[in-house]
Amino acid sequence: MNKIFEVPLYPYTRHADQDAATPAHHRVVVVGAGPVGLAAAIDLARQGVEVVVLDENDKVSFGSRAICFAKRTLEIADRLGLGTPLVDKGVQWNIGKVFFDERKVYDFNLLPEEGHKRPAFINLQQYYFEDYLVRRARAIQSEGAPLDLRGGNKVARVADHGDHVALTIDTVDGPYSITADYVIACDGAASPIRSMMGLDFVGRVFEDNFLIADVIMEADFPTERWFWFDPPFNRGQSALLHKQPDGVWRIDLQLGWDIDKEQEKKPEKVIPRLKAMLGDDVEFSLEWVSIYTFQCRRMEKFRHNRVIFAGDSAHQVSPFGARGANSGLQDTDNLAWKLKLVLEGRAPEALLDSYDAERIFGADENILNSSRSTDFITPKSEISRIFRNAVLDLSEHHAFARPLVNSGRLSMPCTYDGSPLNTPDALPGGPARTRPGSPCPDVALGNGFLLDSLGDRFTLLAINADAPDGLSEDGIAVTRLSLTDKDDATGALAARYLGDAPAAVYLIRPDQHVAARWPAYDAVAIRAALRRATGQEMQ
Amino acid sequence: MPTDLILTPNMDRPDDIYADLLAAHEGLSKAESDALNARLILILMNQIGERRVLAQALAAARVPEGS
CATH class of the missing domain: 3.30.9.10 (D-Amino Acid Oxidase, subunit A, domain 2)
Known part of the structure; x- marks a missing residue:
């Protein structure tokens, strides 16, 4: 058995909080040091938000568990600073093959286009993923990031007091208490926090x-x-x-x-x-x-005032489609920048409700896709088996049947259509794949990749268009990134961001999703879109 | 209400087409016939292509007397 399971990565040590006369206060407490909790903590801490991670254990999870990490997860990992070790260690793949009885009936390529830094998927044991996250957490800690990872700390009680959350934590040295502005519950499908709060999880x-x-x-x-x-x-x-x-x-x-x-x-x-x-x-x-065995279910709401659920604690799907850990990483990608702006007083608390709106939309999409895959893989009636086998028989000989073959619709990032943060599309002829709400598709740019120059902040991406260096609205700064279609000889930049338009200006969120787009720079429209994207209109 | 699903006679040689359908099933077991029907439905669904029209067809099949 791999030694990695046996090494305590964050062993229990007594903390000064345990001897404090009154409960110590923290900005954010993350419960659970799995992939989702660690990603959330790294994302916040590297942007200067003080965060404590509590986990009752001190090791990586046992067994390989989640193994398929999707391109979007790798792009998020790049923003967090650990994409390269993951990809170097992982097994890259783009091709899937489907067999029926003794015959190959169909194969598919999940990334049939060029110009992406990251492959469609890597396979990597979850324990490696967690190990790299812990290493990344240690690295940013040593650079001064306010991140504290406490093993052997089991949350025994959680109480939302309206303007803060109180937690009681059990340790081998006995219980202690702390308070936090916000708690992110990343404590898995059997979430003890969810149970303590008496919240539902139906499906x-x-x-x-x-x-x-x-x-x-x-x-x-x-x-x-x-x-x-x-x-x-x-x-x-x-x-x-x-x-x-x-x-x-x-x-x-x-x-x-x-x-x-x-x-x-x-x-x-x-x-x-x-x-x-x-x-x-x-x-x-x-x-x-x-x-x-598995279930497809989600909480009715992910945000419960100052306790916010992310990953498996909030939603669960069948494994067909690799939509578990991958969607959990999209949760934290969505939440971290919003929580940062709210904690810094630069956005209203209502911005956090957009996490609910956007990630419940994502969870429903994942549940729908994985339920349909499961219905195809394990037909529930005689007639559904007859149709399933008919699709497989036809797919061997006729292309039309192949899109119906469903061995898992593999995780794709969610496009937040209808999000309260989106400004209606104002780019005539713009490609559908970059409409407001979309995650930005990558493009190779001479000496690097587009996604590496986006993220963590609001960006104004100007393509063949004039725009000022930057602007600021209500304390939110926007940095300009100027490109022309000459920056990409392959034409991918134009195909992915211009479509039939000669020029475009995009407002891109800190999580690399499109907030708004226009055919040219328009200061009034951009300021309005920025207010909207930071929840100023949600109050 | 306007509909794109054709529910008036549209087969050029109805008796021949119907006989072709029965002939395709001749000599098949129940399981083979079920499989053939399923393949046929999928092929025809692809020919129609539009979800809206197929939804009308499913509704008409579910309630044969019309609504």
Whole structure:
């Protein structure tokens, strides 16, 4: 077993807060040091917002768990300063193949265009992802960022007092209390914070079991996502094969509902299943075995005044589509800049309600996509199985059926259509993919990439257009980035940002989403859009 | 209410077309016939293409006597 599971990364140490006469006060407390909690803390702390992370454990999560990290997550990681180690360690892939019975029926490319710094996906064990986040947290700490990571700290009580939150924390040295301006609950699908606050978490249970086996083997399968419907080695069920770093392969086998989970987890049951799939002559060893079921559900609201839920604590989906951890990272990407502006008194508290609006919209999109994938993968009736098999049979021979094949609609960033922060599209002929609410698509620019020059602040992106160096409205500064379509010889900049328009000016949010766009610089319109994008009109 | 779904006679040789449909199923088991019907529906859905028209077709199929 990989040593990384055994090393305490943030062991418990006694903190001065535990000896304070009155509870110490902090700006933000993040509960949970998983991928979402750590990303939230790094994002805030590197922008100067004081943050304490509490976790009852002190190690990375056990087993590979989330393994598929999407392009958008890598772009967010770039903004946080850890994209490169993730991509260097991860296995990059863009291609998926679908098999039905004994035949390959279809393959797809998730990133069929050039000009992106990051691949469609990398596969990387969750424990590496967490390990790199902890290292990044340590690095910014050493540069003076106000981030405090406390292991062995279990939240026992949380109470929202309107203008602050009080927390009681259990440790091996006994309990202590602190207060915070805001709490971000990133404590996972079984969220104790959610339970303590008596909040609902309703949705749909899927009656099916899946076996995860991480095996170590020398195999010459390509670095692609392979998905089987009804294969000879797992009749009537599905199977998935994915490559991870270190010669580890993720195998996911559908088992059905009426099984004995304890029996199915035993090596004497697992190994014959894997041999049937891989062949008798492939040498392998088991690194991790787990059986999971899943639900698709979300909280009715993610923001409960000063306690804000992010990641699995707020929403849960089936794993088909890699929409769990990836959507959690989009949550923190969305929340961090808003919380920073509110804490600094530069935006009204109402801006935080746009987190609810935008991320509930995202969660619903993820739940819809993953529920549909699950209905295709595990048909719930005889007739749905007949149609499913008809789609697969036709997809082998006819292109029209291929878009219907659904082995997981893999995580794409959410476009916040209808967000209260958007200003209506004012760029005639502008491409739909960069309409207000969209995450900015990357473009290669001579010596770098567009996304690396956006983020953390509001940016005015002027393409073939004149605009002043910057402007400021109610204490919010906007920096200009001037480009011409000559900056990108491939034409991707024009295709992605101009469409049929000769020039464009974009207002881009700190999370790299488009807030507004126009055919030319218009100071009055830009100031109005900036007020809108910072929640001034939401009060 | 205007509709794009054609519910008036539109087949050029109805008796021949109907006979073709039955002939395609001849000699098939129930399971094979179900599979053929499913493939046929998907092919025709693609031919129609528009979700709006297909929704009208689904509604008409669900309530054959009309609303």
